[in-house]
Amino acid sequence: MALGVSDLLDKKLVFVTGKGGVGKSTVALSLGLAGAARGKRTIVCEIASQENASRVFKRAQVGFNEVELTPGLWGISIDPDESMREYLLLQLKVKAMGDLLMRSKLFLYLAQAAPGLKELVTIGKIWELTLPDRKVKGMEPYDLVIVDAPATGHGVGFLQTPRTFAEIARVGPIHNQASTLAAQITNHDETGVAIVALPEEMPVNESASLETQLIDDVGVAVDRLYMNALYPHLFSDTEAETLAGLRESAEGPTKAAITAAMSEHKRATVQHAQLERLKEMTRTPVTELPFIFKPQLDLGDFNELSELTI
């Protein structure tokens, strides 16, 4: 059964994923605003210091601290080194030891020896944010954690990390912790994934294969596809034909205006054909998001998009 529209926000943990530059950070922040608007204590996690939320909310830096961006919405920028330090502190419960280990560059050494360790500790920190009983002292629990996941380069690496580690380390604490994370990620009741796509041929193909890999190989619940940055369909095909006829006899600025309108129409037509392809190639409900004609989106634009993401 396809999930209903509000169900994405009913999850506890939502990963927003997709190729580079498709609008993942935009959708993640919009979903965060939508969650907060529904009265959920929500946090948006950026990874690898993109600091997108800092710009939109005009905060100096969100950083590794949980910062309230607007009532009900928090932000954090998850840094793997900080996550590792926190993890060691929580594990060892001796601050001096954690600091010593970090200073001795143990983490750098381990990170080189074990590819994926950075992703693992990052997911560990995300999981910590979802706990009803937070491990970090004094921190309040969240109802909803939205992750602005790293761009998918080759396949689904990030979300696959816990299972890979659980399989490599057959026994011991790493195995147990990686298994816990893998179980959380594949728990369809609590964790959801949203894929962001663009209305172009290659991004549509890539989003469809990403959906297959995420569902069939990683085993996560893909709840939504966002077709981002769609141009509006301003004319019907008949109107476009009439315009083409008018252009023949037009001159100067009128001719230029008609040419511009026709090229927008053509672009919208091509994009909507890609939207149809995406719907045919996938099994997940597709939500359309409009292209916003601005060089940089501001909070008002994000609020507008947030209404459309749900």
Ligand SMILES: Nc1ncnc2c1ncn2[C@@H]1O[C@H](COP(=O)(O)OP(=O)(O)OP(=O)(O)O)[C@@H](O)[C@H]1O
């Ligand atoms: N619907 C939209 N309308 C207009 N501009 C948009 C829209 N969605 C995203 N953008 C713009 O496109 C650019 C890329 O978007 P965004 O940063 O959200 O992508 P991303 O997938 O997070 O990229 P990266 O992989 O680099 O992290 C940004 O400048 C953003 O403001």
Ligand SMILES: [Mg+2]
């Ligand atoms: Mg981004």
